[in-house]
Amino acid sequence: MxxxxxxxxxxxxxxxxxxxxxxxxxxxxxxxxxxxxxxxxxxxxxxxxxxxxxxxxxxxxxxxxxxxxxxxxxxxxxxxxxxxxxxxxxxxxxxxxxxxxxxxxxxxxxxxxxxxxxxxxxxxxxxxxxxxxxxxxxxxxxxxxxxxxxxxxxxxxxxxxxxxxxxxxxxxxxxxxxxxxxxxxxxxxxxxxxxxxxxxxxxxxLVFNDDIQGTASVVLAGLVAALKLVGGTLAEHTFLFLGAGEAGTGIAELIALEMSRQTKAPLEETRKKIWLVDSKGLIVDSRKESLQHFKKPWAHEHEHLKGLLDAVKAIKPTVLIGSSGAGKTFTKEVIEAMTSFNEKPVIFALSNPTSQSECTAEEAYQWSKARAIFASGSPFDPVECHGQTFVPGQANNAYIFPGFGLGLVISGAIRVHDDMLLAASEALARQVTQENFDKGLIYPPFSNIRKISAHIAAEVAAKAYELGGLATRLPRPANLVKYAESCMYSPNYAATADHRELRFFYFFSPE
The missing domain is CATH 3.40.50.10380 (Malic enzyme, N-terminal domain)
Structure with missing residues (x-):
């Protein structure tokens, strides 16, 4: 090091x-x-x-x-x-x-x-x-x-x-x-x-698209955690996306699925709480004929609006999510508009790398007068703002896909089901502690990631067994968390007090 x-x-x-x-x-x-x-x-x-x-x-x-x-x-x-x-x-x-x-x-x-x-x-x-x-x-x-x-x-x-x-x-x-x-x-x-x-x-x-499904799962986990700071249920919030590609539509669909699961409402209804803006403006019903197939479920009844700021002012979302790949698109005017009708606006600037982020952590906190609940795709340093220190959350897919994959491996799964993604999101959200919330974090620290991955793996494996026919590693282990931990590769060296022996071990042991 x-x-x-x-x-x-x-x-x-x-x-x-x-x-x-x-x-x-x-x-x-x-x-x-x-x-x-x-x-x-x-x-x-x-x-x-x-x-x-x-x-x-x-x-x-x-x-x-x-x-x-x-x-x-x-x-x-x-x-x-x-x-x-x-x-x-x-x-x-x-x-x-x-x-x-x-x-x-x-x-x-x-x-x-x-x-x-x-x-x-x-x-x-x-x-x-x-x-x-x-x-x-x-x-x-x-x-x-x-x-x-x-x-x-x-x-x-x-x-x-x-x-x-x-x-x-x-x-x-x-x-x-x-x-x-x-x-x-x-x-x-x-x-x-x-x-x-x-x-x-x-x-x-057995296939998984990290850009569509992994991003969706990690963002949903952050939103579930953020509800403890802003209040309400998912169905009581309104979501606006900048970006309607793999990440945007993938996240939107998983949020709608979780809303449907919680409220028992049809998926077509829960989708109406979610709005998307692409390069041509707000996705609305009048544009349906020219839309790519994956955008059509998000074409709702509304007048067509060309810009993000106009969409924010008209839709009045409680949650703003950027997955556009276009940097600096969450402008001061956009953040201030979000803050004008939200006590705690939830702002996710997810595009990678840092240069493509829709806004920086400092911009989100400064322009919202330290009221934003913020997360990004790339890491940002802690921010001093209005006499407080904020630690920006990172909605990094690395929270989800390693544990998700491990869960599939240890259960011998043969297919991926959407319920597994929801289980992974809930498992990650449960790992956020009150101490994390006090710092403005809606994701746990990466220092605990192996433990987090084991819990995610256990929940994904459990879902594979519950769904029937998807898990092939039988019988099901009694304690899936412990089983996941026991299956995890560890690179640790054997401890020894003799430095000469240690050198010999490093250079000549096949292990």
Missing amino acids: HMLRQYQVPLQRYMALMDLQERNERLFYKLLMDNVEELLPIVYTPTVGEACQKWGSIYRRPQGLYISLREKGRILDVLKNWPERNIQVIVVTDGERILGLGDLGCQGMGIPVGKLALYTALGGVRPSACLPVMIDVGTNNEKLLNDEFYIGLRQKRANGQEYAELMDEFMTAVKQNYGEKVLIQFEDFANHNAFELLAKYRRTH
């Missing part, structure tokens, strides 16, 4: 950590787990975004499996080349929508690599059971196509039937090679592919 702290540039720390992961995997995970709050922004967002942008020029070794259009027809053979046989979790991307940075093509491999490092460090899934995959179908990023250090196919993106056939061959090969219980996590696919892939394979494979 002393050596890492000598680097002043976050990307240098990232490169040093990636070198350590390759050189001494156990030490890498020991370091990450013991210093998770300090190193999480390095291993993942926001630093991983810069790493992906510069992936070609910092590239040293593959770190994962690259499958390109050139392997079409022999993807199963490529998978069999991976040295590990017992794979439990695959994180796969095609690099078309990396964080809020857009199409980074093959350089998006940093996302699966980073996500799986967190699966191990935060969720306890064995490193050898994790497989990062990049589906290389080209890129439409001209800057990368002309970059001498770009490592991917130098061609425009494949799409349509050619793309669908490649993905179908990949999904079939994964199931054939690793079985039905391998979790396939879709990561950073563009909207037009993300929804289709999830809808197509969720009934035949």
Whole structure:
């Protein structure tokens, strides 16, 4: 840690950590787990975004499996080349929508690599059971196509039937090679592919889209926790989203599902409490014919409004959620409008990395006169405002997906059900203590993340057993929390007082 702290540039720390992961995997995970709050922004967002942008020029070794259009027809053979046989979790991307940075093509491999490092460090899934995959179908990023250090196919993106056939061959090969219980996590696919892939394979494979489902689950957990500060039930609040892509519609749908579960009202009714704004303005019924299919459920009766500020003033939401990927869009006027009709406005600026955040923590607290309940996608430092110190919450998917994946693994689940996402949200919300609330936090500290992940895993596994036919690991363990903890990978070294023996152990033990 002393050596890492000598680097002043976050990307240098990232490169040093990636070198350590390759050189001494156990030490890498020991370091990450013991210093998770300090190193999480390095291993993942926001630093991983810069790493992906510069992936070609910092590239040293593959770190994962690259499958390109050139392997079409022999993807199963490529998978069999991976040295590990017992794979439990695959994180796969095609690099078309990396964080809020857009199409980074093959350089998006940093996302699966980073996500799986967190699966191990935060969720306890064995490193050898994790497989990062990049589906290389080209890129439409001209800057990368002309970059001498770009490592991917130098061609425009494949799409349509050619793309669908490649993905179908990949999904079939994964199931054939690793079985039905391998979790396939879709990561950073563009909207037009993300929804289709999830809808197509969720009934035949164990699949999870972190951008749609993971983000939704972690945000719902924050909202459930925030209710203890602002009062009322979910159904008594009004939600306005800036952004109607994977994250926005995914969060909206899970909120509507939880409202429906609590009130017994039809889903069509609970959706009416939720409004979305996209690049063309408020999504309303008069726009329905021109909307993409995943936006249509959110087209309600209202006059069309072009800007976010107009929508805020008209809808008067109690909760404002940004998932647009567009920075600085929660302006002073927007925050002040929210504050004008809410005693405690709930404001989530979720877009990553930090440069794309809809507003900063300091802006949210200052412009709301220290009344906002704030959470962001990227980390922000504590803020001094109106004589108080506020610790901004981070609605980071890392709270959810490691424990969620572990729950699927320990139960031997063969499908993901929406009720599992609701269970994960409730489990996370229960981990927020009064001490956290007193600091303005609506998420627990990451220092307790392994314990949090174990509780989430237990609730997800319990739901898999309750739903019937989804859990295959029988009989069900009596205490699922303890069972989850017992299954978690630990990188601890054997303790010894003899330093000479310790050195020998480090260098020569196969363990």
